[in-house]
Amino acid sequence: MGQIAFWGIQHGLGVTSNTAALASIIGMDYQIRTLCSQPQWSDNTLESSFKKSINRGNPEFYNMSGTGLDGLERAVRAGKIERDTVKNNALFIERDRLDLLRGSEKSDKSQFDNANEIMRIIYNGAKEYYDLVLLDVHSGSNSPVTNTLLEDSDLIVVCVNQNIHVLDKFFKDKESLPKALLRKPHVLLVGQYDPESKYKVRNIANKYSYKGPILTLPYNTSFKDHLNDGDIKGFISRNRNISKNHENYQFIQDLRRNAKYILTEVGINTQVKMIERGAS
Template identity: 30%
Template sequence: MGKLIVFWSPIHGQGGTSANAAAIASLFSLEQSSHSLLTHTQLTYSPLDSYYSKEKRAVGFENSGIQALERKVKSNLLQPEDIPDYTDTIYKRKMDLLIGSLKENEDSASDNLRTISRILYSAKGHYDTVWVDTHAGVHNETSKTLLEAADLVVVCLPQNKYVLERFFTGDYFPSELRNKPYIILISRYEENSSLTVRNIKRAHKVKVPILPVPFSPTYLDAMNNHSVAEFFYRVNRIQNGDPAYSFIRAIRTVNETVRKALGLDKEEDGL
């Protein structure tokens, strides 16, 4: 079975969850020997859907994406080998994207949870790694279920003292993370802030990995221009001094940490 990596933030709009999921999954897929699926937990449209193509913003997805797979789930016909037929290929034999729908979803929350769970379980039977951008917040049932099911959780936090304190003191810390492998990303990181990674670790006595993801205007432009796939195709040409250099270096460091957390380094040593 493949590995399930869940991106989650305790708060809406500040954690950079979708941006981090797209960046980390894209670069991991290009630079590692694995076949990946990138998706989200919204049966309807997510901003993640637009990062790779402008056209997805204006068309319906009746024969592809989560909506089409939902029909297979309800008919009890979904098999792991079915998943790629309903995805968009981002990097051939490297990464597929499973998008949502522009239609309003009328199912109950429990039905939606069942649909998402079945799709992701089947995806793990086909892909080496499944990267999921999930709802923010500590009360969403779908997110809580995925946090518990994940092989690794990537917690996305802002460089905000109030949010950091509430996370580390427990107000924003879900019980599903206890005894669960997870790492922490500080999104839109400013190295000149007093809230450095070192100071955060010292103040809260943190033992889990905390990694910075610096703000990158060029990556922001790629998301806004629906060209994230092309942005990461060019990373081998990015040299020291390039505006995106520190960002790419940080994402590579995150991916090294992900590989270790999932035990993928040990698997390659075994080979």
Template identity: 40%
Template sequence: MAKIVFWSPDQGRGNTSNAVAIGTMIGQDYDIRTLITQTHFRRSNLESAFMKAKELQFRNLVNTTTSGMDNLERLFKSKRLSVDSICDHTISLETGRLDLLMGTKKAEAHESYPSIAGAIFDEADRYYQAVILDIHSGGKDIVSHQLIKDADIVVVTLSQDTSVIENYVEQKEWPDELQNKTKIILLGQYDKYSKYNVANIKRNYKINDPIYGLPYSSEFRDAFNDKDVLNWFRRARNAGKRHPSYNFFQEVRKISKDLLIQIGVNTEIKRIERGVS
């Protein structure tokens, strides 16, 4: 149904953790089929965020020589890629609602890899209602160019650092494919008390795209480092106002809902009642 790409102009802005938070919320709050994956060639920690809840499946994959994406590449080359084969190579995080596809174990992209990755996610798009892709930051990665081109919406991770915002507005190191894309801007580790809040940034820099601020949560960061994001969301996402991460969850939920509305999901019908999983 729709490919949602998470991209940042540079590394270290929280692009992966933003994709993890929003993907997990969608998978636990909505009765839609969602796939989450990443296309990094080095040092991605997206998969590890879910490891504790699915230790056996991860251990089995670690002991194999290839990952989900690499197996799917072989199936594509042998003309045997299908929706069923994609589902067979995922780890189910929330049954029927959220699947994880392991990224490549390759050290770098070969010349035909962008078109192969594009074909794999086009096939996944036939089954999943939301395909969430955490892609490499910056404007030089050839796979990222392809996936931004194919995306239905791009979530751009920035910060409240004015130099980062100015570079984005001036389109420095932008992939050309971003020019006419539907985009939202997500400010990670957001401080609502800063003078550079969402309203002022939008006004001062004349940004027309929707902007959201996702506040820092030490509990989320701890859960990420503990490789236990899935269980932490299950326990805490519906906690009351006294919970230390209440504002974090409120914003993740708001962003997730607005994203789904933009890709055509009826969030009122698909919303899962609290306490039902």
């Protein structure tokens, strides 16, 4: 069992799209019970990324209010969190392999921020059922919920891009980073990666004397279009078994490499859990 938090030093770094893409490929490629969730106040963009799958697979439950994080908060306050409680409040994306937990519908940010200990209980409860929990947490370090969940995570995926100002802020402004990054295992993921840029992985590592691992995920037009259409699962499904000369091949290969890396880091045996290619 492992919890992985996807985090960015600021908004606009593709944290949600990275979370959605990795959740999808894991749900397609591995026999692992995975939950993805976006514990943020007034933000349901992760849910929107899977809109088509949710509408097809959960037509009645999807329109029910009071489910997801808000429903689970009430269950925690009532002392009714059991092994299957989170599962029963989640929406399935890939049956028995990938679920999504709806975000909060609270209109008061302070109410959400003050529920950080309840969020901890919810996701600890999720790990009683799920093998893997993927969290798209709020960017920056000003959210109590984010700081709590980062501390509880087994791995933090730090999402950056090739913008020099973003890189400088991450590598040079240590005071602005969550304290969890000083203590928890973490890996850099450079999203919308351009291998022709001056700021390729090797040069980033040299410039900042960085010795840690750096993953990349290239920019892909079709992926972005499917993201906007709420059909991430459809994109992954249609491109799982493409040939090397296909325009999306490198994106899928890098996505698979990243998935294998983060799963291995949290102790999951990817060889044992891998589903045979072509199987559903």
